[in-house]
Structure formats: C-alpha cells, structure tokens
Amino acid sequence: RELFMYDPFTVWLRLKKMSPDGSRFTFVNEFSRADGDRAAVIESSCCWLDLENRKVTAPPARIHAIMNNLEKTIPNIS
Numbered sequence: 001r002e003l004f005m006y007d008p009f010t011v012w013l014r015l016k017k018m019s020p021d022g023s024r025f026t027f028v029n030e031f032s033r034a035d036g037d038r039a040a041v042i043e044s045s046c047c048w049l050d051l052e053n054r055k056v057t058a059p060p061a062r063i064h065a066i067m068n069n070l071e072k073t074i075p076n077i078s
Helices: 061-068
Strands: 009-018 024-033 038-047
16 A cells, blocks of 8 residues: 555554564564555564674564564564
C-alpha cells in the first residue's frame, strides 16, 4: 500500500528473534496508515559487528537489555 508525503502513519518495531547473547537478531517493522490499513511490513535480519576484528559480537549489556525488552512478535522469545 502506498504512503504519500505528509500522510500520517504509524510504525511498530518488534523483535522477532534474537540469539541468547544478542549478537544476531531479527526486527519486524510494521507501517500502518492512519485508517489502520497495513501499508508495509519489513523484516530485517541483523548482527552486531566488531569493526576492528571483523567478527560478529554481542552488544553492550545495556543495549542487549533494551533489545530484550522490546515488544515481541511471538510471546516468550528471548
């Protein structure tokens, strides 16, 4: 569904899955128009990367805690 410039819309960010240490995770963004119709759903698979060592790594503890407290797409995932 199209969204046009200046159209009001809402975006939800939810956590779909995350590795135990938080190094790999999948976010789901859902865009809804003002009338409640879903405009788009974007799923992003991501990881934390240590740029110096060029390896996947766990995020800082504070960020991991924030990510773990995001609304989940499926209840009781961590």
